[in-house]
Amino acid sequence: MQSQQFEDILRSVPLMSPEQVNVLHTTLPLAANTVTSNVQAESRFLERLKFYFDQHPVCVRCRSAHVNRWGSKDGHQRYCCKDCGKTFNAMSGSIAEEDETFFHESHKGDRKLQTPRKRGARSQRKSRHAKTEKKASVPLIPVMVACDRNHHVIDAVLKKVSTEELQSQLEGRILAGSTLCFDAHLAHEHLAEKLSLTAKTLVSSSGERVKEGIYHIQTVNAYHSELKRWINGFFKGVATKYLQRYLGWKRYLKTHMFSIEGFLDQISIHWAYQHIT
Structure with a gap:
């Protein structure tokens, strides 16, 4: 671009x-x-990536293929690595x-919010104070x-x-x-x-x-x-x-x-x- x-x-x-x-x-x-x-x-x-990962799971930490199934959570198969002990699923990482x-x-x-300008100038100090109060509100x-x-x-x-x-x-x-x-x-x-x-x-x-x-x-x-x-x-x-x-x-x-x-x-x-x- x-x-x-x-x-x-x-x-x-x-x-x-x-x-x-x-x-x-x-x-x-x-x-x-x-x-x-x-x-x-x-x-x-x-979802397809998860399917193929479950066919050949690999540890997300040490990349070892020596893993066991370790139950499931929220419908996702979990695994435990035999080498480093980390548990994970296909979406870990x-x-x-x-x-x-x-x-x-x-x-x-919004033009409906416009108000007529009042006559007479306000002091700079009062104007700054009013702006601060308005912004805070x-x-x-x-x-x-x-x-x-x-x-x-x-x-x-x-x-x-x-x-x-x-x-x-x-x-x-x-x-x-x-x-x-x-x-x-x-x-x-x-x-x-x-x-x-x-x-x-x-x-x-x-x-x-x-x-x-x-x-x-x-x-x-x-x-x-x-x-x-x-x-x-x-x-x-x-x-x-x-x-x-x-x-x-x-x-x-x-x-x-x-x-x-x-x-x-x-x-x-x-x-x-x-x-x-």
Whole structure:
């Protein structure tokens, strides 16, 4: 992807006509559907991988083929290595990370919220104080992001951070038996159990950044930072009612499927179809 060409397209968005914006909005859901289709295909691939692994199991730690069957858990056959003693299944070693980030609620672009300007200038000190108070009183909107280290991303705007909401967003989208890394939070306490995952909890408030040498949430936190720079920096914030669309747009751009040619093709096809009909 040519970064300069991509930036040129993004800068053109505010200059688009209403018809062009409509084309862009109708194109983005197609992109999200494409990502969903690929995630489903990946799940089928992982299921097949598990089938073939069970035919010829190898220890994920020492690569020894001297293993015994060691019962099953959540429908997955487990094994025990005779050489190093590690127990594992076909999905051991596949790691996902999950964490939440927050955006200030925004009604950007809503003309109904505009109020008449009052006469008289306020002091600079009072203005700064008022802005600070206003920012502190703005509700925070939670956004859940889960990703693996191959940059496959699941995201959602939440009503609140709860086990039930997280489960509804992640259930069926992370293969059972995988390892899930997350920060210590009440909503995470039983999440892995409900999703049949292996939990690796990090207590960030106590300075714990890495667990057992390999488990961390640095990948998802890096994505949080990238997402906030994109939404708050490039777009100067977006209306909360459109936040999910921008999450999908960012997720689409993050995948290897995106190309400048494909993006332009989709816009061109929709634009031509709109004028023909």
